Amino acid sequence: MKQTLQTTLAFGCLAASTLLSQTALAHGYISQPASRSQQCALGANTGCGAIQWEPQSVEGPDRFPETGPADGEIASAGVSHFSELNTQTATRWTKTTVQTGSIDISWHFTANHSSRDFRYFLTKPGWNPNQPLERASFDLDPFCVVDGNNERPPVDLTHECYLPENRSGYHVLLGVWDVGDTVNSFYQVVDIVIDGDNTGPSWTDVGDIHPSTDLNPGDVVRARVFDDVGEMPELAIAWTVDTPANGDSQVWPQKLAETINADSTQLRAGVLNNGTITPAPGRNDVFVEAGSAITRVETEIVTDEPEPVDFSLNGVMDRYEIVDGRAEVDFNLTSRQTLTITAELFDADNNRITGTQGTLNTSLDLGLTVENAQPGTYSLVVVAENENGGTAQQTRTLNLVDPNADQEYDFVYPKGLESYEGGTRVLARDGAVYECKPFPYEGWCRVYSDASPHYEPGYGSNWEDAWIRVAP
Template sequence: MSKKILSLVAVTVAAAAALPSQQVMAHGYISKPESRGLLCRMGENSQCGAVNYEPQSLEGPDRYPESGVADGQLASAGHGAFSALNAQSINRWAKRHIKSGANEFTWTFTANHVTRDWRYFITKKDWDPNQPLTRAQFEPAPFCEYSGNNRQPPRTLTHLCNVPSDRAGYHVVMGVWDVGDTPMSFYNMVDLMIDNGNAGSISWQDVGDIYEGRTLNVGDKVSTVVFTGSGEQPSLRTEILIQTEADGAPARWPQLLAEEVNRTQSWLKAGVMGPDNRIIPIAGKNDVFAQSGSGINRVEIRVTEAPPPAPEVNVSGIAGEYLIGDDGVLFSATVDTDTPVTATVSLNKGYNTVAKQSYEVNDYGFLLELPVTNASAGHYMLVFDFVAKNGGQTQKVFHLNLVSPPGEGPEPGTGPGEGGSADAEFSFPSGLGQYKAGTLVFQPKNNKLYRCKPWPYNGYCVQWSPGSNQYEPGIGLYWQMAWDEVVR
């Protein structure tokens, strides 16, 4: 195949200020057509592993094909953490439809770096899509190549490439970004269905129906479940959400699902087949067809019903602080509900329930009471759980403090002005999932108060489990990455 150097078409975005190479690591991915790794992050590819979080990190040794990543590991760039990308079969990965000829390939750089060149390789005409990706599967010369002139590119960059006209059907384009000042390159696989308008030459077989003769409700989801000889193939699943009553009609939702199958899938089509081999979605029953040779032998329909509506409940009468009396504490609250519910009220300290009681609530103005005789001063959560007869659920949570009677004095480290629990929104680790930038948390292990740091460090505040406490305020090895101690 002859090499073609094409003129560059760039989508200009304000370039980041140039930084010394030793201070920046290069990262990037092909965002149009979406690369295999990016489609993992988008959810169109499944069972991908770590690349869901790092499609920009497929970096390996440079100067493919003379050196570079080993055969069979090209898609993962040789990284064990991304090895799921190396799986290869005719129906493993979602594909983007293009036509041969002029096509745009866009890179998005999360850390743009000085560049030697970009090169694009395509699988051979007789490649085997059910075998691992190797040098023998790709043409040895790039069909498209651009020089980087050893300069830093903008954050997004688009190349116009001439996809060979003798390719049709499923092919893989491998984009290689060769960094200019390191011995590394980035490898991105783009799974494509090249459609040159020869639909009459494709053989289709009927593998299922989209038709159940039932009305779906708003919020229901309906999807195709696709099977091959090796079982269900989640990457070939198509799902729609019923958003209006009209869309849930028995004749309407099958057409909507068929249209979505045709929009998103390459090995599958849904509708009614005409004499010209075209498959067109219609109202009512639609057949599902799979391309011969795809390995797909069955498609079923699955409906996931929307959860029942949650009851509307209002709770009033809860204070932020309660005095512990001789008989303990009596909590009382007024509950208004639009439907009969079972109400369970519990007082929790950390992960422990101190007291709990249930009521049947049938009307407005219902009084709930929870007597607590064994509570001590400190920070608590009062939790109301409501379950309606239709299964719908609502929860209300109140954070409050219990204080000792006057003259007895507060517990050490818990009094106002001492940086104690009376100032805190939570007593660690209660309410862990609600921690955000600025959240004040009392640490009972050392009686100190901590504030969750601003973005981007606030993400560490919620990272805790009994076996992994490196960010626990005041205790963990790296707690200062997440928290600031509040000195009072």
């Protein structure tokens, strides 16, 4: 009976592992009109946190609204490290102007997967855009439903839907992709401005002026114009930043839009509202009249680049021993330039532990003293800056170890991932040593990605299925 029970448990765990692996393989986002997470990846939304690197990963419980993420966490699908998406005000997010009536909603899948269905919801008339999104914000009867037929979609997929006509102004569109053979769905919120009906607007949006960065006097921003054949340089419009105030990221897009409107007979730039295009602080769109040969406009920023910084970081060891509660992290830097050096040490949770500064002229020996040192994996971050403001950074991973503890290991996780087998020992980010369980569990030790760290020792939600903590 004991052997039978163990086999059954092993089979159940393997099934759970398979399900998690399948879930991790399914990722996608709404690309048109660009979702809140995709606007973060594009730089149109700022202050987004981790979602800017993985807009495809907003995954949570399925079958909204009966279940799914909690009220106030709908935009992030309840994923804590995407919580920035849950902030909701009338002005927080970049919006896309659309019309009621026929609307194309496009998905891009970084890892497509069998699909149960796609459902689209819209905020109610009179919803409060300054309160966190909750079920009460939405009309819970989806305005568009597309059967997935339990088939894998292509990498890019477009659904033709019909946007309700009793909406205007700012609304949030919620798209839910229900994966066919897992218990999860992918959630995408899209910030839109509904501007009348779709009966043939006189203006076509062909580009964006994003408030991507602050600029300095002398920097140039240029609107580059293209048709189906290629670039049309004779139609380019440029504006040069004249004052520090006008180089602010919320100011220069408006200045470029004003210049476009003053100098071009074929382009208009600004914010479209009831047929009127007005330059405004922050993001501005670029328009042409319907039927124009111009197909797109790109914004180019030309800056004076600082002198490139070149330096070498030498002598960083893989491990430093802790002696009487203290560790000394010593290293050397060399360069042919005179550079200001800032060196900082961060633990596995990205907490700054200690730091130092120095001036590098040919060669510089530096050391960081870690008081009350704890075993674990750390990041040494060295930033060098020259007199012209140019910077360069180098980062090294190192481990602080207690020589008196049983710290023998084969790899620093996840190095050597493909070779892990039963009995393999790794040093994890928490400074502890973990041993891979034997067959039939050892396969889970090799399952890892940044987007799916379920089996990372000491950290992932399912690490105990794969690992045994052996020290300390």
